Amino acid sequence: MSELPSRRHFTRLVAQDEDPDLAQAALLIACEEYPDLDVSAYIRKLEDLAGELRRRLDGCGAPESFVAALNKLLVEEGGFRGNLEDYYDPRNSFLNDVLDRRTGIPITLSTVYLEVGRRAGLAVHGVGLPGHFVAKLTAAGRELLVDPFHAGAVITPADCQRRLDRIYAGRVKLAASMLAPWSSRQILGRLLRNLKLIYVKGHDWRRALTIVDLLLSCEPGSADELRDRGLLYAALDCYDLAAQDLEEYVARAPEAPEATRIRDKAAEMRRLAARLN
Numbered sequence: 661m662s663e664l665p666s667r668r669h670f671t672r673l674v675a676q677d678e679d680p681d682l683a684q685a686a687l688l689i690a691c692e693e694y695p696d697l698d699v700s701a702y703i704r705k706l707e708d709l710a711g712e713l714r715r716r717l718d719g720c721g722a723p724e725s726f727v728a729a730l731n732k733l734l735v736e737e738g739g740f741r742g743n744l745e746d747y748y749d750p751r752n753s754f755l756n757d758v759l760d761r762r763t764g765i766p767i768t769l770s771t772v773y774l775e776v777g778r779r780a781g782l783a784v785h786g787v788g789l790p791g792h793f794v795a796k797l798t799a800a801g802r803e804l805l806v807d808p809f810h811a812g813a814v815i816t817p818a819d820c821q822r823r824l825d826r827i828y829a830g831r832v833k834l835a836a837s838m839l840a841p842w843s844s845r846q847i848l849g850r851l852l853r854n855l856k857l858i859y860v861k862g863h864d865w866r867r868a869l870t871i872v873d874l875l876l877s878c879e880p881g882s883a884d885e886l887r888d889r890g891l892l893y894a895a896l897d898c899y900d901l902a903a904q905d906l907e908e909y910v911a912r913a914p915e916a917p918e919a920t921r922i923r924d925k926a927a928e929m930r931r932l933a934a935r936l937n
Contacts, residue, residue, distance in 0.1 A: 666691030666699075671877040674845060682844040683755065683775040686768075686851065690754040692870050702756050706772075709733065710779030717780060723799040724814070726782055730773060730797075731812035738762060740769060742809035753855045766793035767851050769808035785841030788850055789820055791827040796841060805839070849878050856888070865895045883912040887922060894925065899933035902926075 670688040673680045683706055687699040716729045734740045743752050743763040751757035755771060758764035764772075770786050773795045777784035783798040787805065794815065795806045805820070807813045821834045842850075852875045859868035869892040875885045890905030906926035910919050 664691060664695060666695070666697075667874070670874060674848065674878050677844075679844045680848075682771060682847060685844065685848050686755040686771055689848070689852065689855075689874060690756045692867075692874070693750070693754060694756065697756055702759055705759050706775050707779055709738070709776045713776055713780040717782075721800055723797050723802050723804045726777075726797055726799055727804055727806055727812065727814060730777060730782075730806075734772065734776065734808075735812050740764075740772060740808070741811065742766070742769065748858050748861070750855060750858050753851060753858070765854070766807075766809040767847065767854065770795045771847065771851075773806065773808045773812075786847050787839055788842050788846065789838055790824060790832055792820075792823055793850070794820075796839070845878055849875060852878065865892050868892055869896065883909050883916075886912070887918075890922075890926070890929075894929055897932075899929045899936065903929035903933060 666688045670685060670691075673685055673688065683703060684699065687697065687702050691697045691699070713729060713733050716733065717726065720726055720729060739762040740758075741763050743749065743765065746752075747765060751761065752763065752765045753768060755768060758768045758772060767786075767788075770793050774784050774786055777795075777797065785796050785798075787794050787796050792807075792809075795808060797804050797806060805815045805817075807815050817834055817839065820839070824832045824834060852871050856868050856871045856875065859865075859871060869889065872885055872889045872892060876882065876889065879885060886905050887909040890902045890909060893899075893902035893905060903926050906922050906929065910916075910923050910926065913919060916922075
């Protein structure tokens with residue numbers, strides 16, 4: 661099967677820049693599910709929203725006023741909301757679906773906030789907390805954390821700690837580094853891992869394999885993704901390809917706790933591949 665032009669475009673985009681255009685890259689990911697997707701049409705949707713926001717920002721100065729303008733446009737009028745009913749629906753991870761359906765998960769709703777805000781001239785960045793994703797808006801020398809999944813609520817570091825306590829039962833303490841802005845490449849990596857998890861849980865090995873290929877475009881040095889691709893090839897009975905990836909994983913991470921198990925799996929794949937020849 662020939663590679664989709666969108667995948668080649670995505671690979672070039674993330675290879676050239678640590679901070680590629682987030683919206684364009686996210687839409688190229690969606691092209692894996694929607695090969696005929698008109699990426700430029702969805703970029704125009706974001707630009708139209710940004711144009712409307714820009715008109716409303718005149719006279720705003722404090723970060724609270726910028727957040728209020730974003731929330732009025734996207735939440736009150738636009739209807740963007742977190743999908744609490746079907747959180748693991750893959751469509752929540754595709755930016756075109758999020759823009760059409762006005763619902764998504766924290767990382768994609770934050771992406772809408774970022775891309776509309778940035779195009780309107782605001783300093784907005786993504787923040788990848790453990791177990792959650794939010795936006796950070798900077799203005800007049802101040803920063804505000806905003807939770808697009810929960811109607812654009814302004815949150816504090818104490819709120820973030822309380823969320824960590826709920827998720828990790830007090831085992832994880834909020835560090836300043838957890839509130840650092842993320843690059844587009846980091847955001848794309850997390851978005852892709854969310855999709856990979858969804859597909860693996862559904863035993864959809866082919867879609868999961870596609871996502872791991874995209875992850876390796878973002879993070880070519882990731883031994884873990886190489887291991888996972890090898891295991892997916894094994895699940896699809898692609899024995900030779902599985903062996904290659906699993907052997908390369910062991911070569912890169914010989915001291916990993918699972919190195920022995922993966923080495924044995926690679927040997928099994930070699931034996932199965934030899935039977936086919």
